[in-house]
Amino acid sequence: MNQQLTPPPAKKRLGVAMIGYSFMGRAHSQAWRTAPRFFDLPLTPEMTVLVGRSEGAARAAAEQLGWAGSETDWRRVLEREDVDLVDICTPGNTHAEIAEAALRAGKHVLVEKPMANTVAEAESMAATARRARAAGVHSMVGFTYRRVPAVQLARQLVAAGRIGEVRQVRTQYLQDWLADENAPLSWRLDKAKAGSGALGDIGAHAVDLTMFITGQRFAGVSGLLDTFVPERPVAESFSGLHGTAGTARGPVTVDDVALGLARLESGAPVTLEASRYAWGRKNALRIEVSGTTGALAFDFEEMNVLNLYEATDDATTAGFRRIQVTEPEHPYLEAWWPPGHGLGYEHGFTHQLVDLLTALGSGTAPSPSFDDGLHVQRVLDAVERSSAAESRWTPIPPTVQDGAAASVPDGRAAAPAH
Amino acid sequence: MNQQLTPPPAKKRLGVAMIGYSFMGRAHSQAWRTAPRFFDLPLTPEMTVLVGRSEGAARAAAEQLGWAGSETDWRRVLEREDVDLVDICTPGNTHAEIAEAALRAGKHVLVEKPMANTVAEAESMAATARRARAAGVHSMVGFTYRRVPAVQLARQLVAAGRIGEVRQVRTQYLQDWLADENAPLSWRLDKAKAGSGALGDIGAHAVDLTMFITGQRFAGVSGLLDTFVPERPVAESFSGLHGTAGTARGPVTVDDVALGLARLESGAPVTLEASRYAWGRKNALRIEVSGTTGALAFDFEEMNVLNLYEATDDATTAGFRRIQVTEPEHPYLEAWWPPGHGLGYEHGFTHQLVDLLTALGSGTAPSPSFDDGLHVQRVLDAVERSSAAESRWTPIPPTVQDGAAASVPDGRAAAPAH
């Protein structure tokens, strides 16, 4: 916003292919269109090609969403020279095949979460990603809630010791779009496509958020899954998460609610809940971290706010501080609007690309890596196995540390576009 | 407050002996003094005698708190004809002996929570209470949070079906008075006196609140206990929960945090947490009940508020309603102040006596009964046993249904005093 605008030096272009164009594809497209307008990035993304199964629909989507071309076979785009990065926005059961093929073809990969539907798939993907990284081909999992400025600030404060050592975490992801027992079936309720229910869809975010903010992985968990509504009407059409019910009915094959008592590597206990039946909670991804000298609390329903308690404040004036994370000093914010002019859900996707392109531009591995994604998968798997074994404590195998996990990109590396 | 004040008919007197006069004794005394001033009760309580171990201190406390006399041996007051009810405010390890002796002596009993320190004690107490009840001698456990008007309203709304069937409960009791690792030891950290730590002290309230609002008992639980600070300075003096540390140090023999994944009789899952290490949360007894057609949320830190979501509201204007539970139509409120002129912590104790005296006056069993208290004890015990067994699912034995548990006194039976 300063006035000395000068022509930027020509930058390297990064050709992007996006696979899938539903809810996630729309969010990703907005991010690809927007990131270079607000941030000074080391690479200039080109929205080269969108891939969908139906030719006409893919072409219309490409035009609507701003992609230069369309394609019906994802394999073909892996052969294109003008494609440098593949952005995978399809259901989880297709992630492993596409991602591994893309990495083998030398394309960087951004894959939506959950990274995979099974631990076996995730292990294979992580192994492939490690090999690719050695060849300078990078991969990242799309846990976009990491890119909410208030979440980045939370991570920075924990890392800086502002709340001391982490003693306890309570995290929840509550929605209510299935609370109506007549809401129709979608692929998200089909274990074959979605892998799991609330657990993988939203619980995965809660697990990743905990890892990101505390800087720790999980050591073990006791889990409990339940399905409240085992059968639902079959959907005839969908718009976002909401479908129109038909007359046929079909089985729900995933969990409706996923609960866990876990421990981080340090031993700190974590309570974990994911539910799509919490009436009145629309997108309440919440985390509260209690440390030895303070605490942090975040709720995505107030996404521009972080609450901070510092026990070092004097006794008469200590209290949770409601920080509006909209100051230019806050992560990513210098590129946006004045204080108090809050951001929205989609900005997380824009920031994700900022961090991704910043890493690619400097040749460093972006984060969260596929090893991080694998670890999340192992936590989800342990919750399921524990639930099937009378909630018995289930250790989570350590994931190969890959160096990248420790790096916490905070978006400030990327300068705002002037 | 209407103007037609007429001399009330002479009422039967109820002589009360209170054992203990610390934090709980002060709260109970304020309630005994206040209840008859604001409510039209069927019995007139007389603050007959306060019992404490030291003669001088007991006499001074009696004078300060408004008791007619004092005594140093609780056994002696059981022999007094002018004592009809014994109010037990001592640490948990003494409850069983005093309560059973009092019941056997034909005295009604009000005992502070947790009812006992072990299931065995609680079973014995409950058995004695059942026998006494047959003889018209009644007993009640002091879960005062039931008497918060917003909690009563929550119970009424669930019972009336306003949120449909209960699907899920999340409940927490968070405090931070132990978060400072230099806060000194107290009897509350000594397993011999307190039975357990956060589990019995505050977790018991969360368990009872869940039972009360849902109208259900627990079927089983997976638990996890932890102690963050195993050793602390020995306290030299205490004021409320806060003590002054000395130089000696001693071991903490109870849990600092208690976590559970549980199920109610209906199968509804419950997440449960009790912690005294949650910086910034001073007395956050919270419960959220998600039903099939709505939800309720309560936090004691806003004790005069109940939040209600009704899915039957039209889609454009549905939202959690922040009900200020201070209207004359609300439980107990007709006796108090105009709308918005909120009540405080101690009013729960006053209302507890209103409900107790109302029950005694009509010859019905007050609630929560010792059977209820026993059930809470079994839940706490199951959390401990599960925690010791790799968090394995631990069924909770059903408690003899006693009829009284189902009755939910709501304080409105008692007319306000005019």
Add this chain to the structure above:
Amino acid sequence: MNQQLTPPPAKKRLGVAMIGYSFMGRAHSQAWRTAPRFFDLPLTPEMTVLVGRSEGAARAAAEQLGWAGSETDWRRVLEREDVDLVDICTPGNTHAEIAEAALRAGKHVLVEKPMANTVAEAESMAATARRARAAGVHSMVGFTYRRVPAVQLARQLVAAGRIGEVRQVRTQYLQDWLADENAPLSWRLDKAKAGSGALGDIGAHAVDLTMFITGQRFAGVSGLLDTFVPERPVAESFSGLHGTAGTARGPVTVDDVALGLARLESGAPVTLEASRYAWGRKNALRIEVSGTTGALAFDFEEMNVLNLYEATDDATTAGFRRIQVTEPEHPYLEAWWPPGHGLGYEHGFTHQLVDLLTALGSGTAPSPSFDDGLHVQRVLDAVERSSAAESRWTPIPPTVQDGAAASVPDGRAAAPAH
């Protein structure tokens, strides 16, 4: 709550007569009963006599509320030797006569707010009070919201410079008990008895709160009054603020809403609103003070909370701190319950007596004085006159500084009772 209870030394008794026993009388009685139980006071209040017009009703009220005797003529109690203080809880039109007679009879006076219905009455009262004070007879106006711990803390923080110089104040007192146009008439809607409507009833509190927290008086105001519902059903009976409507109708002769733009002595602008038509706001006495280096915000609907913003906090973590004013370090709190165990409306009345008796015990003038009450009356009067003169700016005559106004008792002088 410590254990070294020793018999307190015999204290001087203070015989109290209370005139009136409706809403305010009930609140005052609870305070007289409670203050000596929780605080170590230099004088021991005796609830000597309650005065009401009807003999039977007064006797019943005295018994119910805990007064030793009753009387039907307030003049008679002024002659009694066992009465040292007169507590006036009648409608505003009777205050001047009773208060002045009491002071002349050598009785200390506590008078409910608004101190009077006209400036002339208030001037006379203030002059009498000044003369009485010279003879050691003291007087105080019952602005109890000053005694809310969060309000005391606000005053202390402003006085300590924690928010710098006061730049602006916004204050509101919003209720909704008249928003229903069929709510019946009461004496509060009758200019002859109440003096004014929202202005004097609740606006007076907002004016006093502003004076108390900023430590400044008002210099001038532009006002606007309005009456939304000029005619209402006549009430047949009343309970608190709520009456039962009859079929007859009568005129509302007071304002329904009172608005003002004012300036403090320092020139700082103040926005002022009092309304009993703000649906959903039950007792929202609110104030926000913006200073040169910070801000304070309070809302009585969360009476145990004070919000503090400090601009000196670092830019990334600045935010309003939600202080739960329930710590033992907070004003009055050492005498009560552990942190987070909030107080209620009536505690303001108890604390008022603590401060009053503390002042009387030390022979100093209690605050707010009748001079303060006169100043509030002048502000209310200026709002009315401005409203009648096209909202023209109306200077407020300075009130004789009496020394007492500057003293801000904070309740901590009084030790909690042990």
Add this chain to the structure above:
Amino acid sequence: MNQQLTPPPAKKRLGVAMIGYSFMGRAHSQAWRTAPRFFDLPLTPEMTVLVGRSEGAARAAAEQLGWAGSETDWRRVLEREDVDLVDICTPGNTHAEIAEAALRAGKHVLVEKPMANTVAEAESMAATARRARAAGVHSMVGFTYRRVPAVQLARQLVAAGRIGEVRQVRTQYLQDWLADENAPLSWRLDKAKAGSGALGDIGAHAVDLTMFITGQRFAGVSGLLDTFVPERPVAESFSGLHGTAGTARGPVTVDDVALGLARLESGAPVTLEASRYAWGRKNALRIEVSGTTGALAFDFEEMNVLNLYEATDDATTAGFRRIQVTEPEHPYLEAWWPPGHGLGYEHGFTHQLVDLLTALGSGTAPSPSFDDGLHVQRVLDAVERSSAAESRWTPIPPTVQDGAAASVPDGRAAAPAH
């Protein structure tokens, strides 16, 4: 988001020229880029040319912000055939000249608020706009806060009678970016460029929001302006609202705070405040409307939430409903994300274009019209004149009703893009 994407019919193109590219220019550009991606619009906007004074800077800005070309003289773009609409994002002192010239040249005009710096300019602009409209050339003022979904919902609920007749309004716009007395001067503090200070910058939004939600214009006002910091450092560079101070100092020639007591056409009183000195309030544009049967409350700092109180709810469960305005049934929302996935500040600008293009596409006059803008200007002017005349009541001349003002576009006319 449904899958039947078919090539849309070719639409008429609308060539756009944007004058200015600072804070507002960046927000407008994002809206021009984004609106056609998410909404199915009757016209396809083309970002034809950006105009700035410096050639190099304008060219760089055009490239950065996505405009096809750049230009240094706004007069030249009025001659271009490929420009159909002029979007004016310059300081207020230039609006009249550019807007009138554009309208005379047959170009539609969107002008940022405040529409002008004086009533005389605004009258001239409104007259020109009325003439142009007769020729099918349309104009609109950029009060984007109207386009926040929660604000649209508020308007709809008032219009539908959900809160009855409007009795009172309280509205505030609070920021704190000038509260630091060392924050440097900017054109916003220069009366010659900005016209006024808080009054025109943010007070104008509060005035318009009140008009929009109530559907009423203002009848009169009593005002009070003040300047807290009359001199500040001169800024050396700016980024958004924040500049870097130099050593020179200069005078502040505008108001720092603007207060008003006003009345709507119906007589309903309105309290009005605009301040940039309210520490801790970052962008708190707030409005509360109290009606005869309910109330609405909005605060931009929680922009995705509307609070609604309905007095028709039963007495035990009435309370402000916290509506998350993120459901597909809500204004504009069907085009965006699932419930709870909130929008940000910039979405108001996107929705503004949606409503503008929808109106242009159907040949109807968009709203708010220049007559609306003129009325806002008259309110601001009356506040200033009243403030200069001892806050005396100042009637606001009625503005020629133009028919357009009554139409309240709610964004739902525009279908989301599929």
